[in-house]
Amino acid sequence: MQSELTQKQRRFFSYLEREIIRTGKAPSLRQAATDMGVSHSAISQLIKALEKKGILRRKGRYSRTIHMLNRARETAGIMRWQEVPIVGNIAAGLPLYAQQEWGGSVVVDAAIYRGSNLFALRVTGDSMKDAAILDGDLVICEPRQFAENGEIVVALIHQEEATVKRFFLKETQIELRPENPAFRPVYYNFDQVLIQGKVIGVQRGPEIVERL
Known part of the structure; x- marks a missing residue:
């Protein structure tokens, strides 16, 4: 070569x-x-x-x-590597993967995390700890605006607040279910939730591992 x-x-x-x-x-x-x-x-x-x-x-x-x-x-x-932007400030009404402001980036193995326009979101809190998603973790997300029952998704609530939860479609509502018995599921009307992506992996820094 x-x-x-x-x-x-x-x-x-x-x-x-x-x-x-x-x-x-x-x-x-x-x-x-x-x-x-x-x-x-x-x-x-x-x-x-x-x-x-x-x-x-x-x-x-x-x-x-x-x-x-x-x-x-x-x-x-x-x-093999891919640089994935970390979502920073959220602009209301825009999909997370269309944001113009990023809070930095994280490098991931492109052989594991395939696809284009991937984005990352830093998790706050421990509502998903039983799914091995901890406070401070970065979730790597595949952009999409739909979800299957049981998938872990990034959802935008009222076009303002991003949250990581397990998705379930009910007859008249959407259930966003945590993976921690200390938290209860939350139910929303269809027009209150925008699915932004499916969580396909987690990146964790050494400072998080030390707390396990």
């Missing part, structure tokens, strides 16, 4: 490879330009050149979601 690249492309590829291994994500254009002593446009051109040669590809809406590819154009195992 390296023989197919120019000297500048090899240098950039090696730099990108080191940064992804070191930090778990690709550097920003600004950081890459600073580290390599070149302009932003030069970095953009290098990325486009490597894409054309099948060395890497960008995925989804977020330009820093990069897959490093091998000669067979398959994802290299240690290089």
Whole structure:
């Protein structure tokens, strides 16, 4: 693969490879330009050149979601990653995955968390602890506006408050059920709840693990 690249492309590829291994994500254009002593446009051109040669590809809406590819154009195992935005302030009426303000991002394994436009939400409280979702966890969500009975979803209540609960459709209401006997299920009219996504995984920091 390296023989197919120019000297500048090899240098950039090696730099990108080191940064992804070191930090778990690709550097920003600004950081890459600073580290390599070149302009932003030069970095953009290098990325486009490597894409054309099948060395890497960008995925989804977020330009820093990069897959490093091998000669067979398959994802290299240690290089698989996806940067998922963490929902920050919620704008009423907008789907969570359409928010313009993010509260940072989290890097996840793209081989496990498949799909585009994934988003993450930080959990507050322990109402879902029996489903192994703890206070401070990040839930990784697949955007959708429907749910099957029993699925754990992110729901927007009254277009203002996001909550993570287990979904059940009743005859005249929606039940959002916690996974903690200390909390009771809450029932809402159909027009009070907007399903925003299905929870497909949980990311937990070391400070959370220490409390288990």
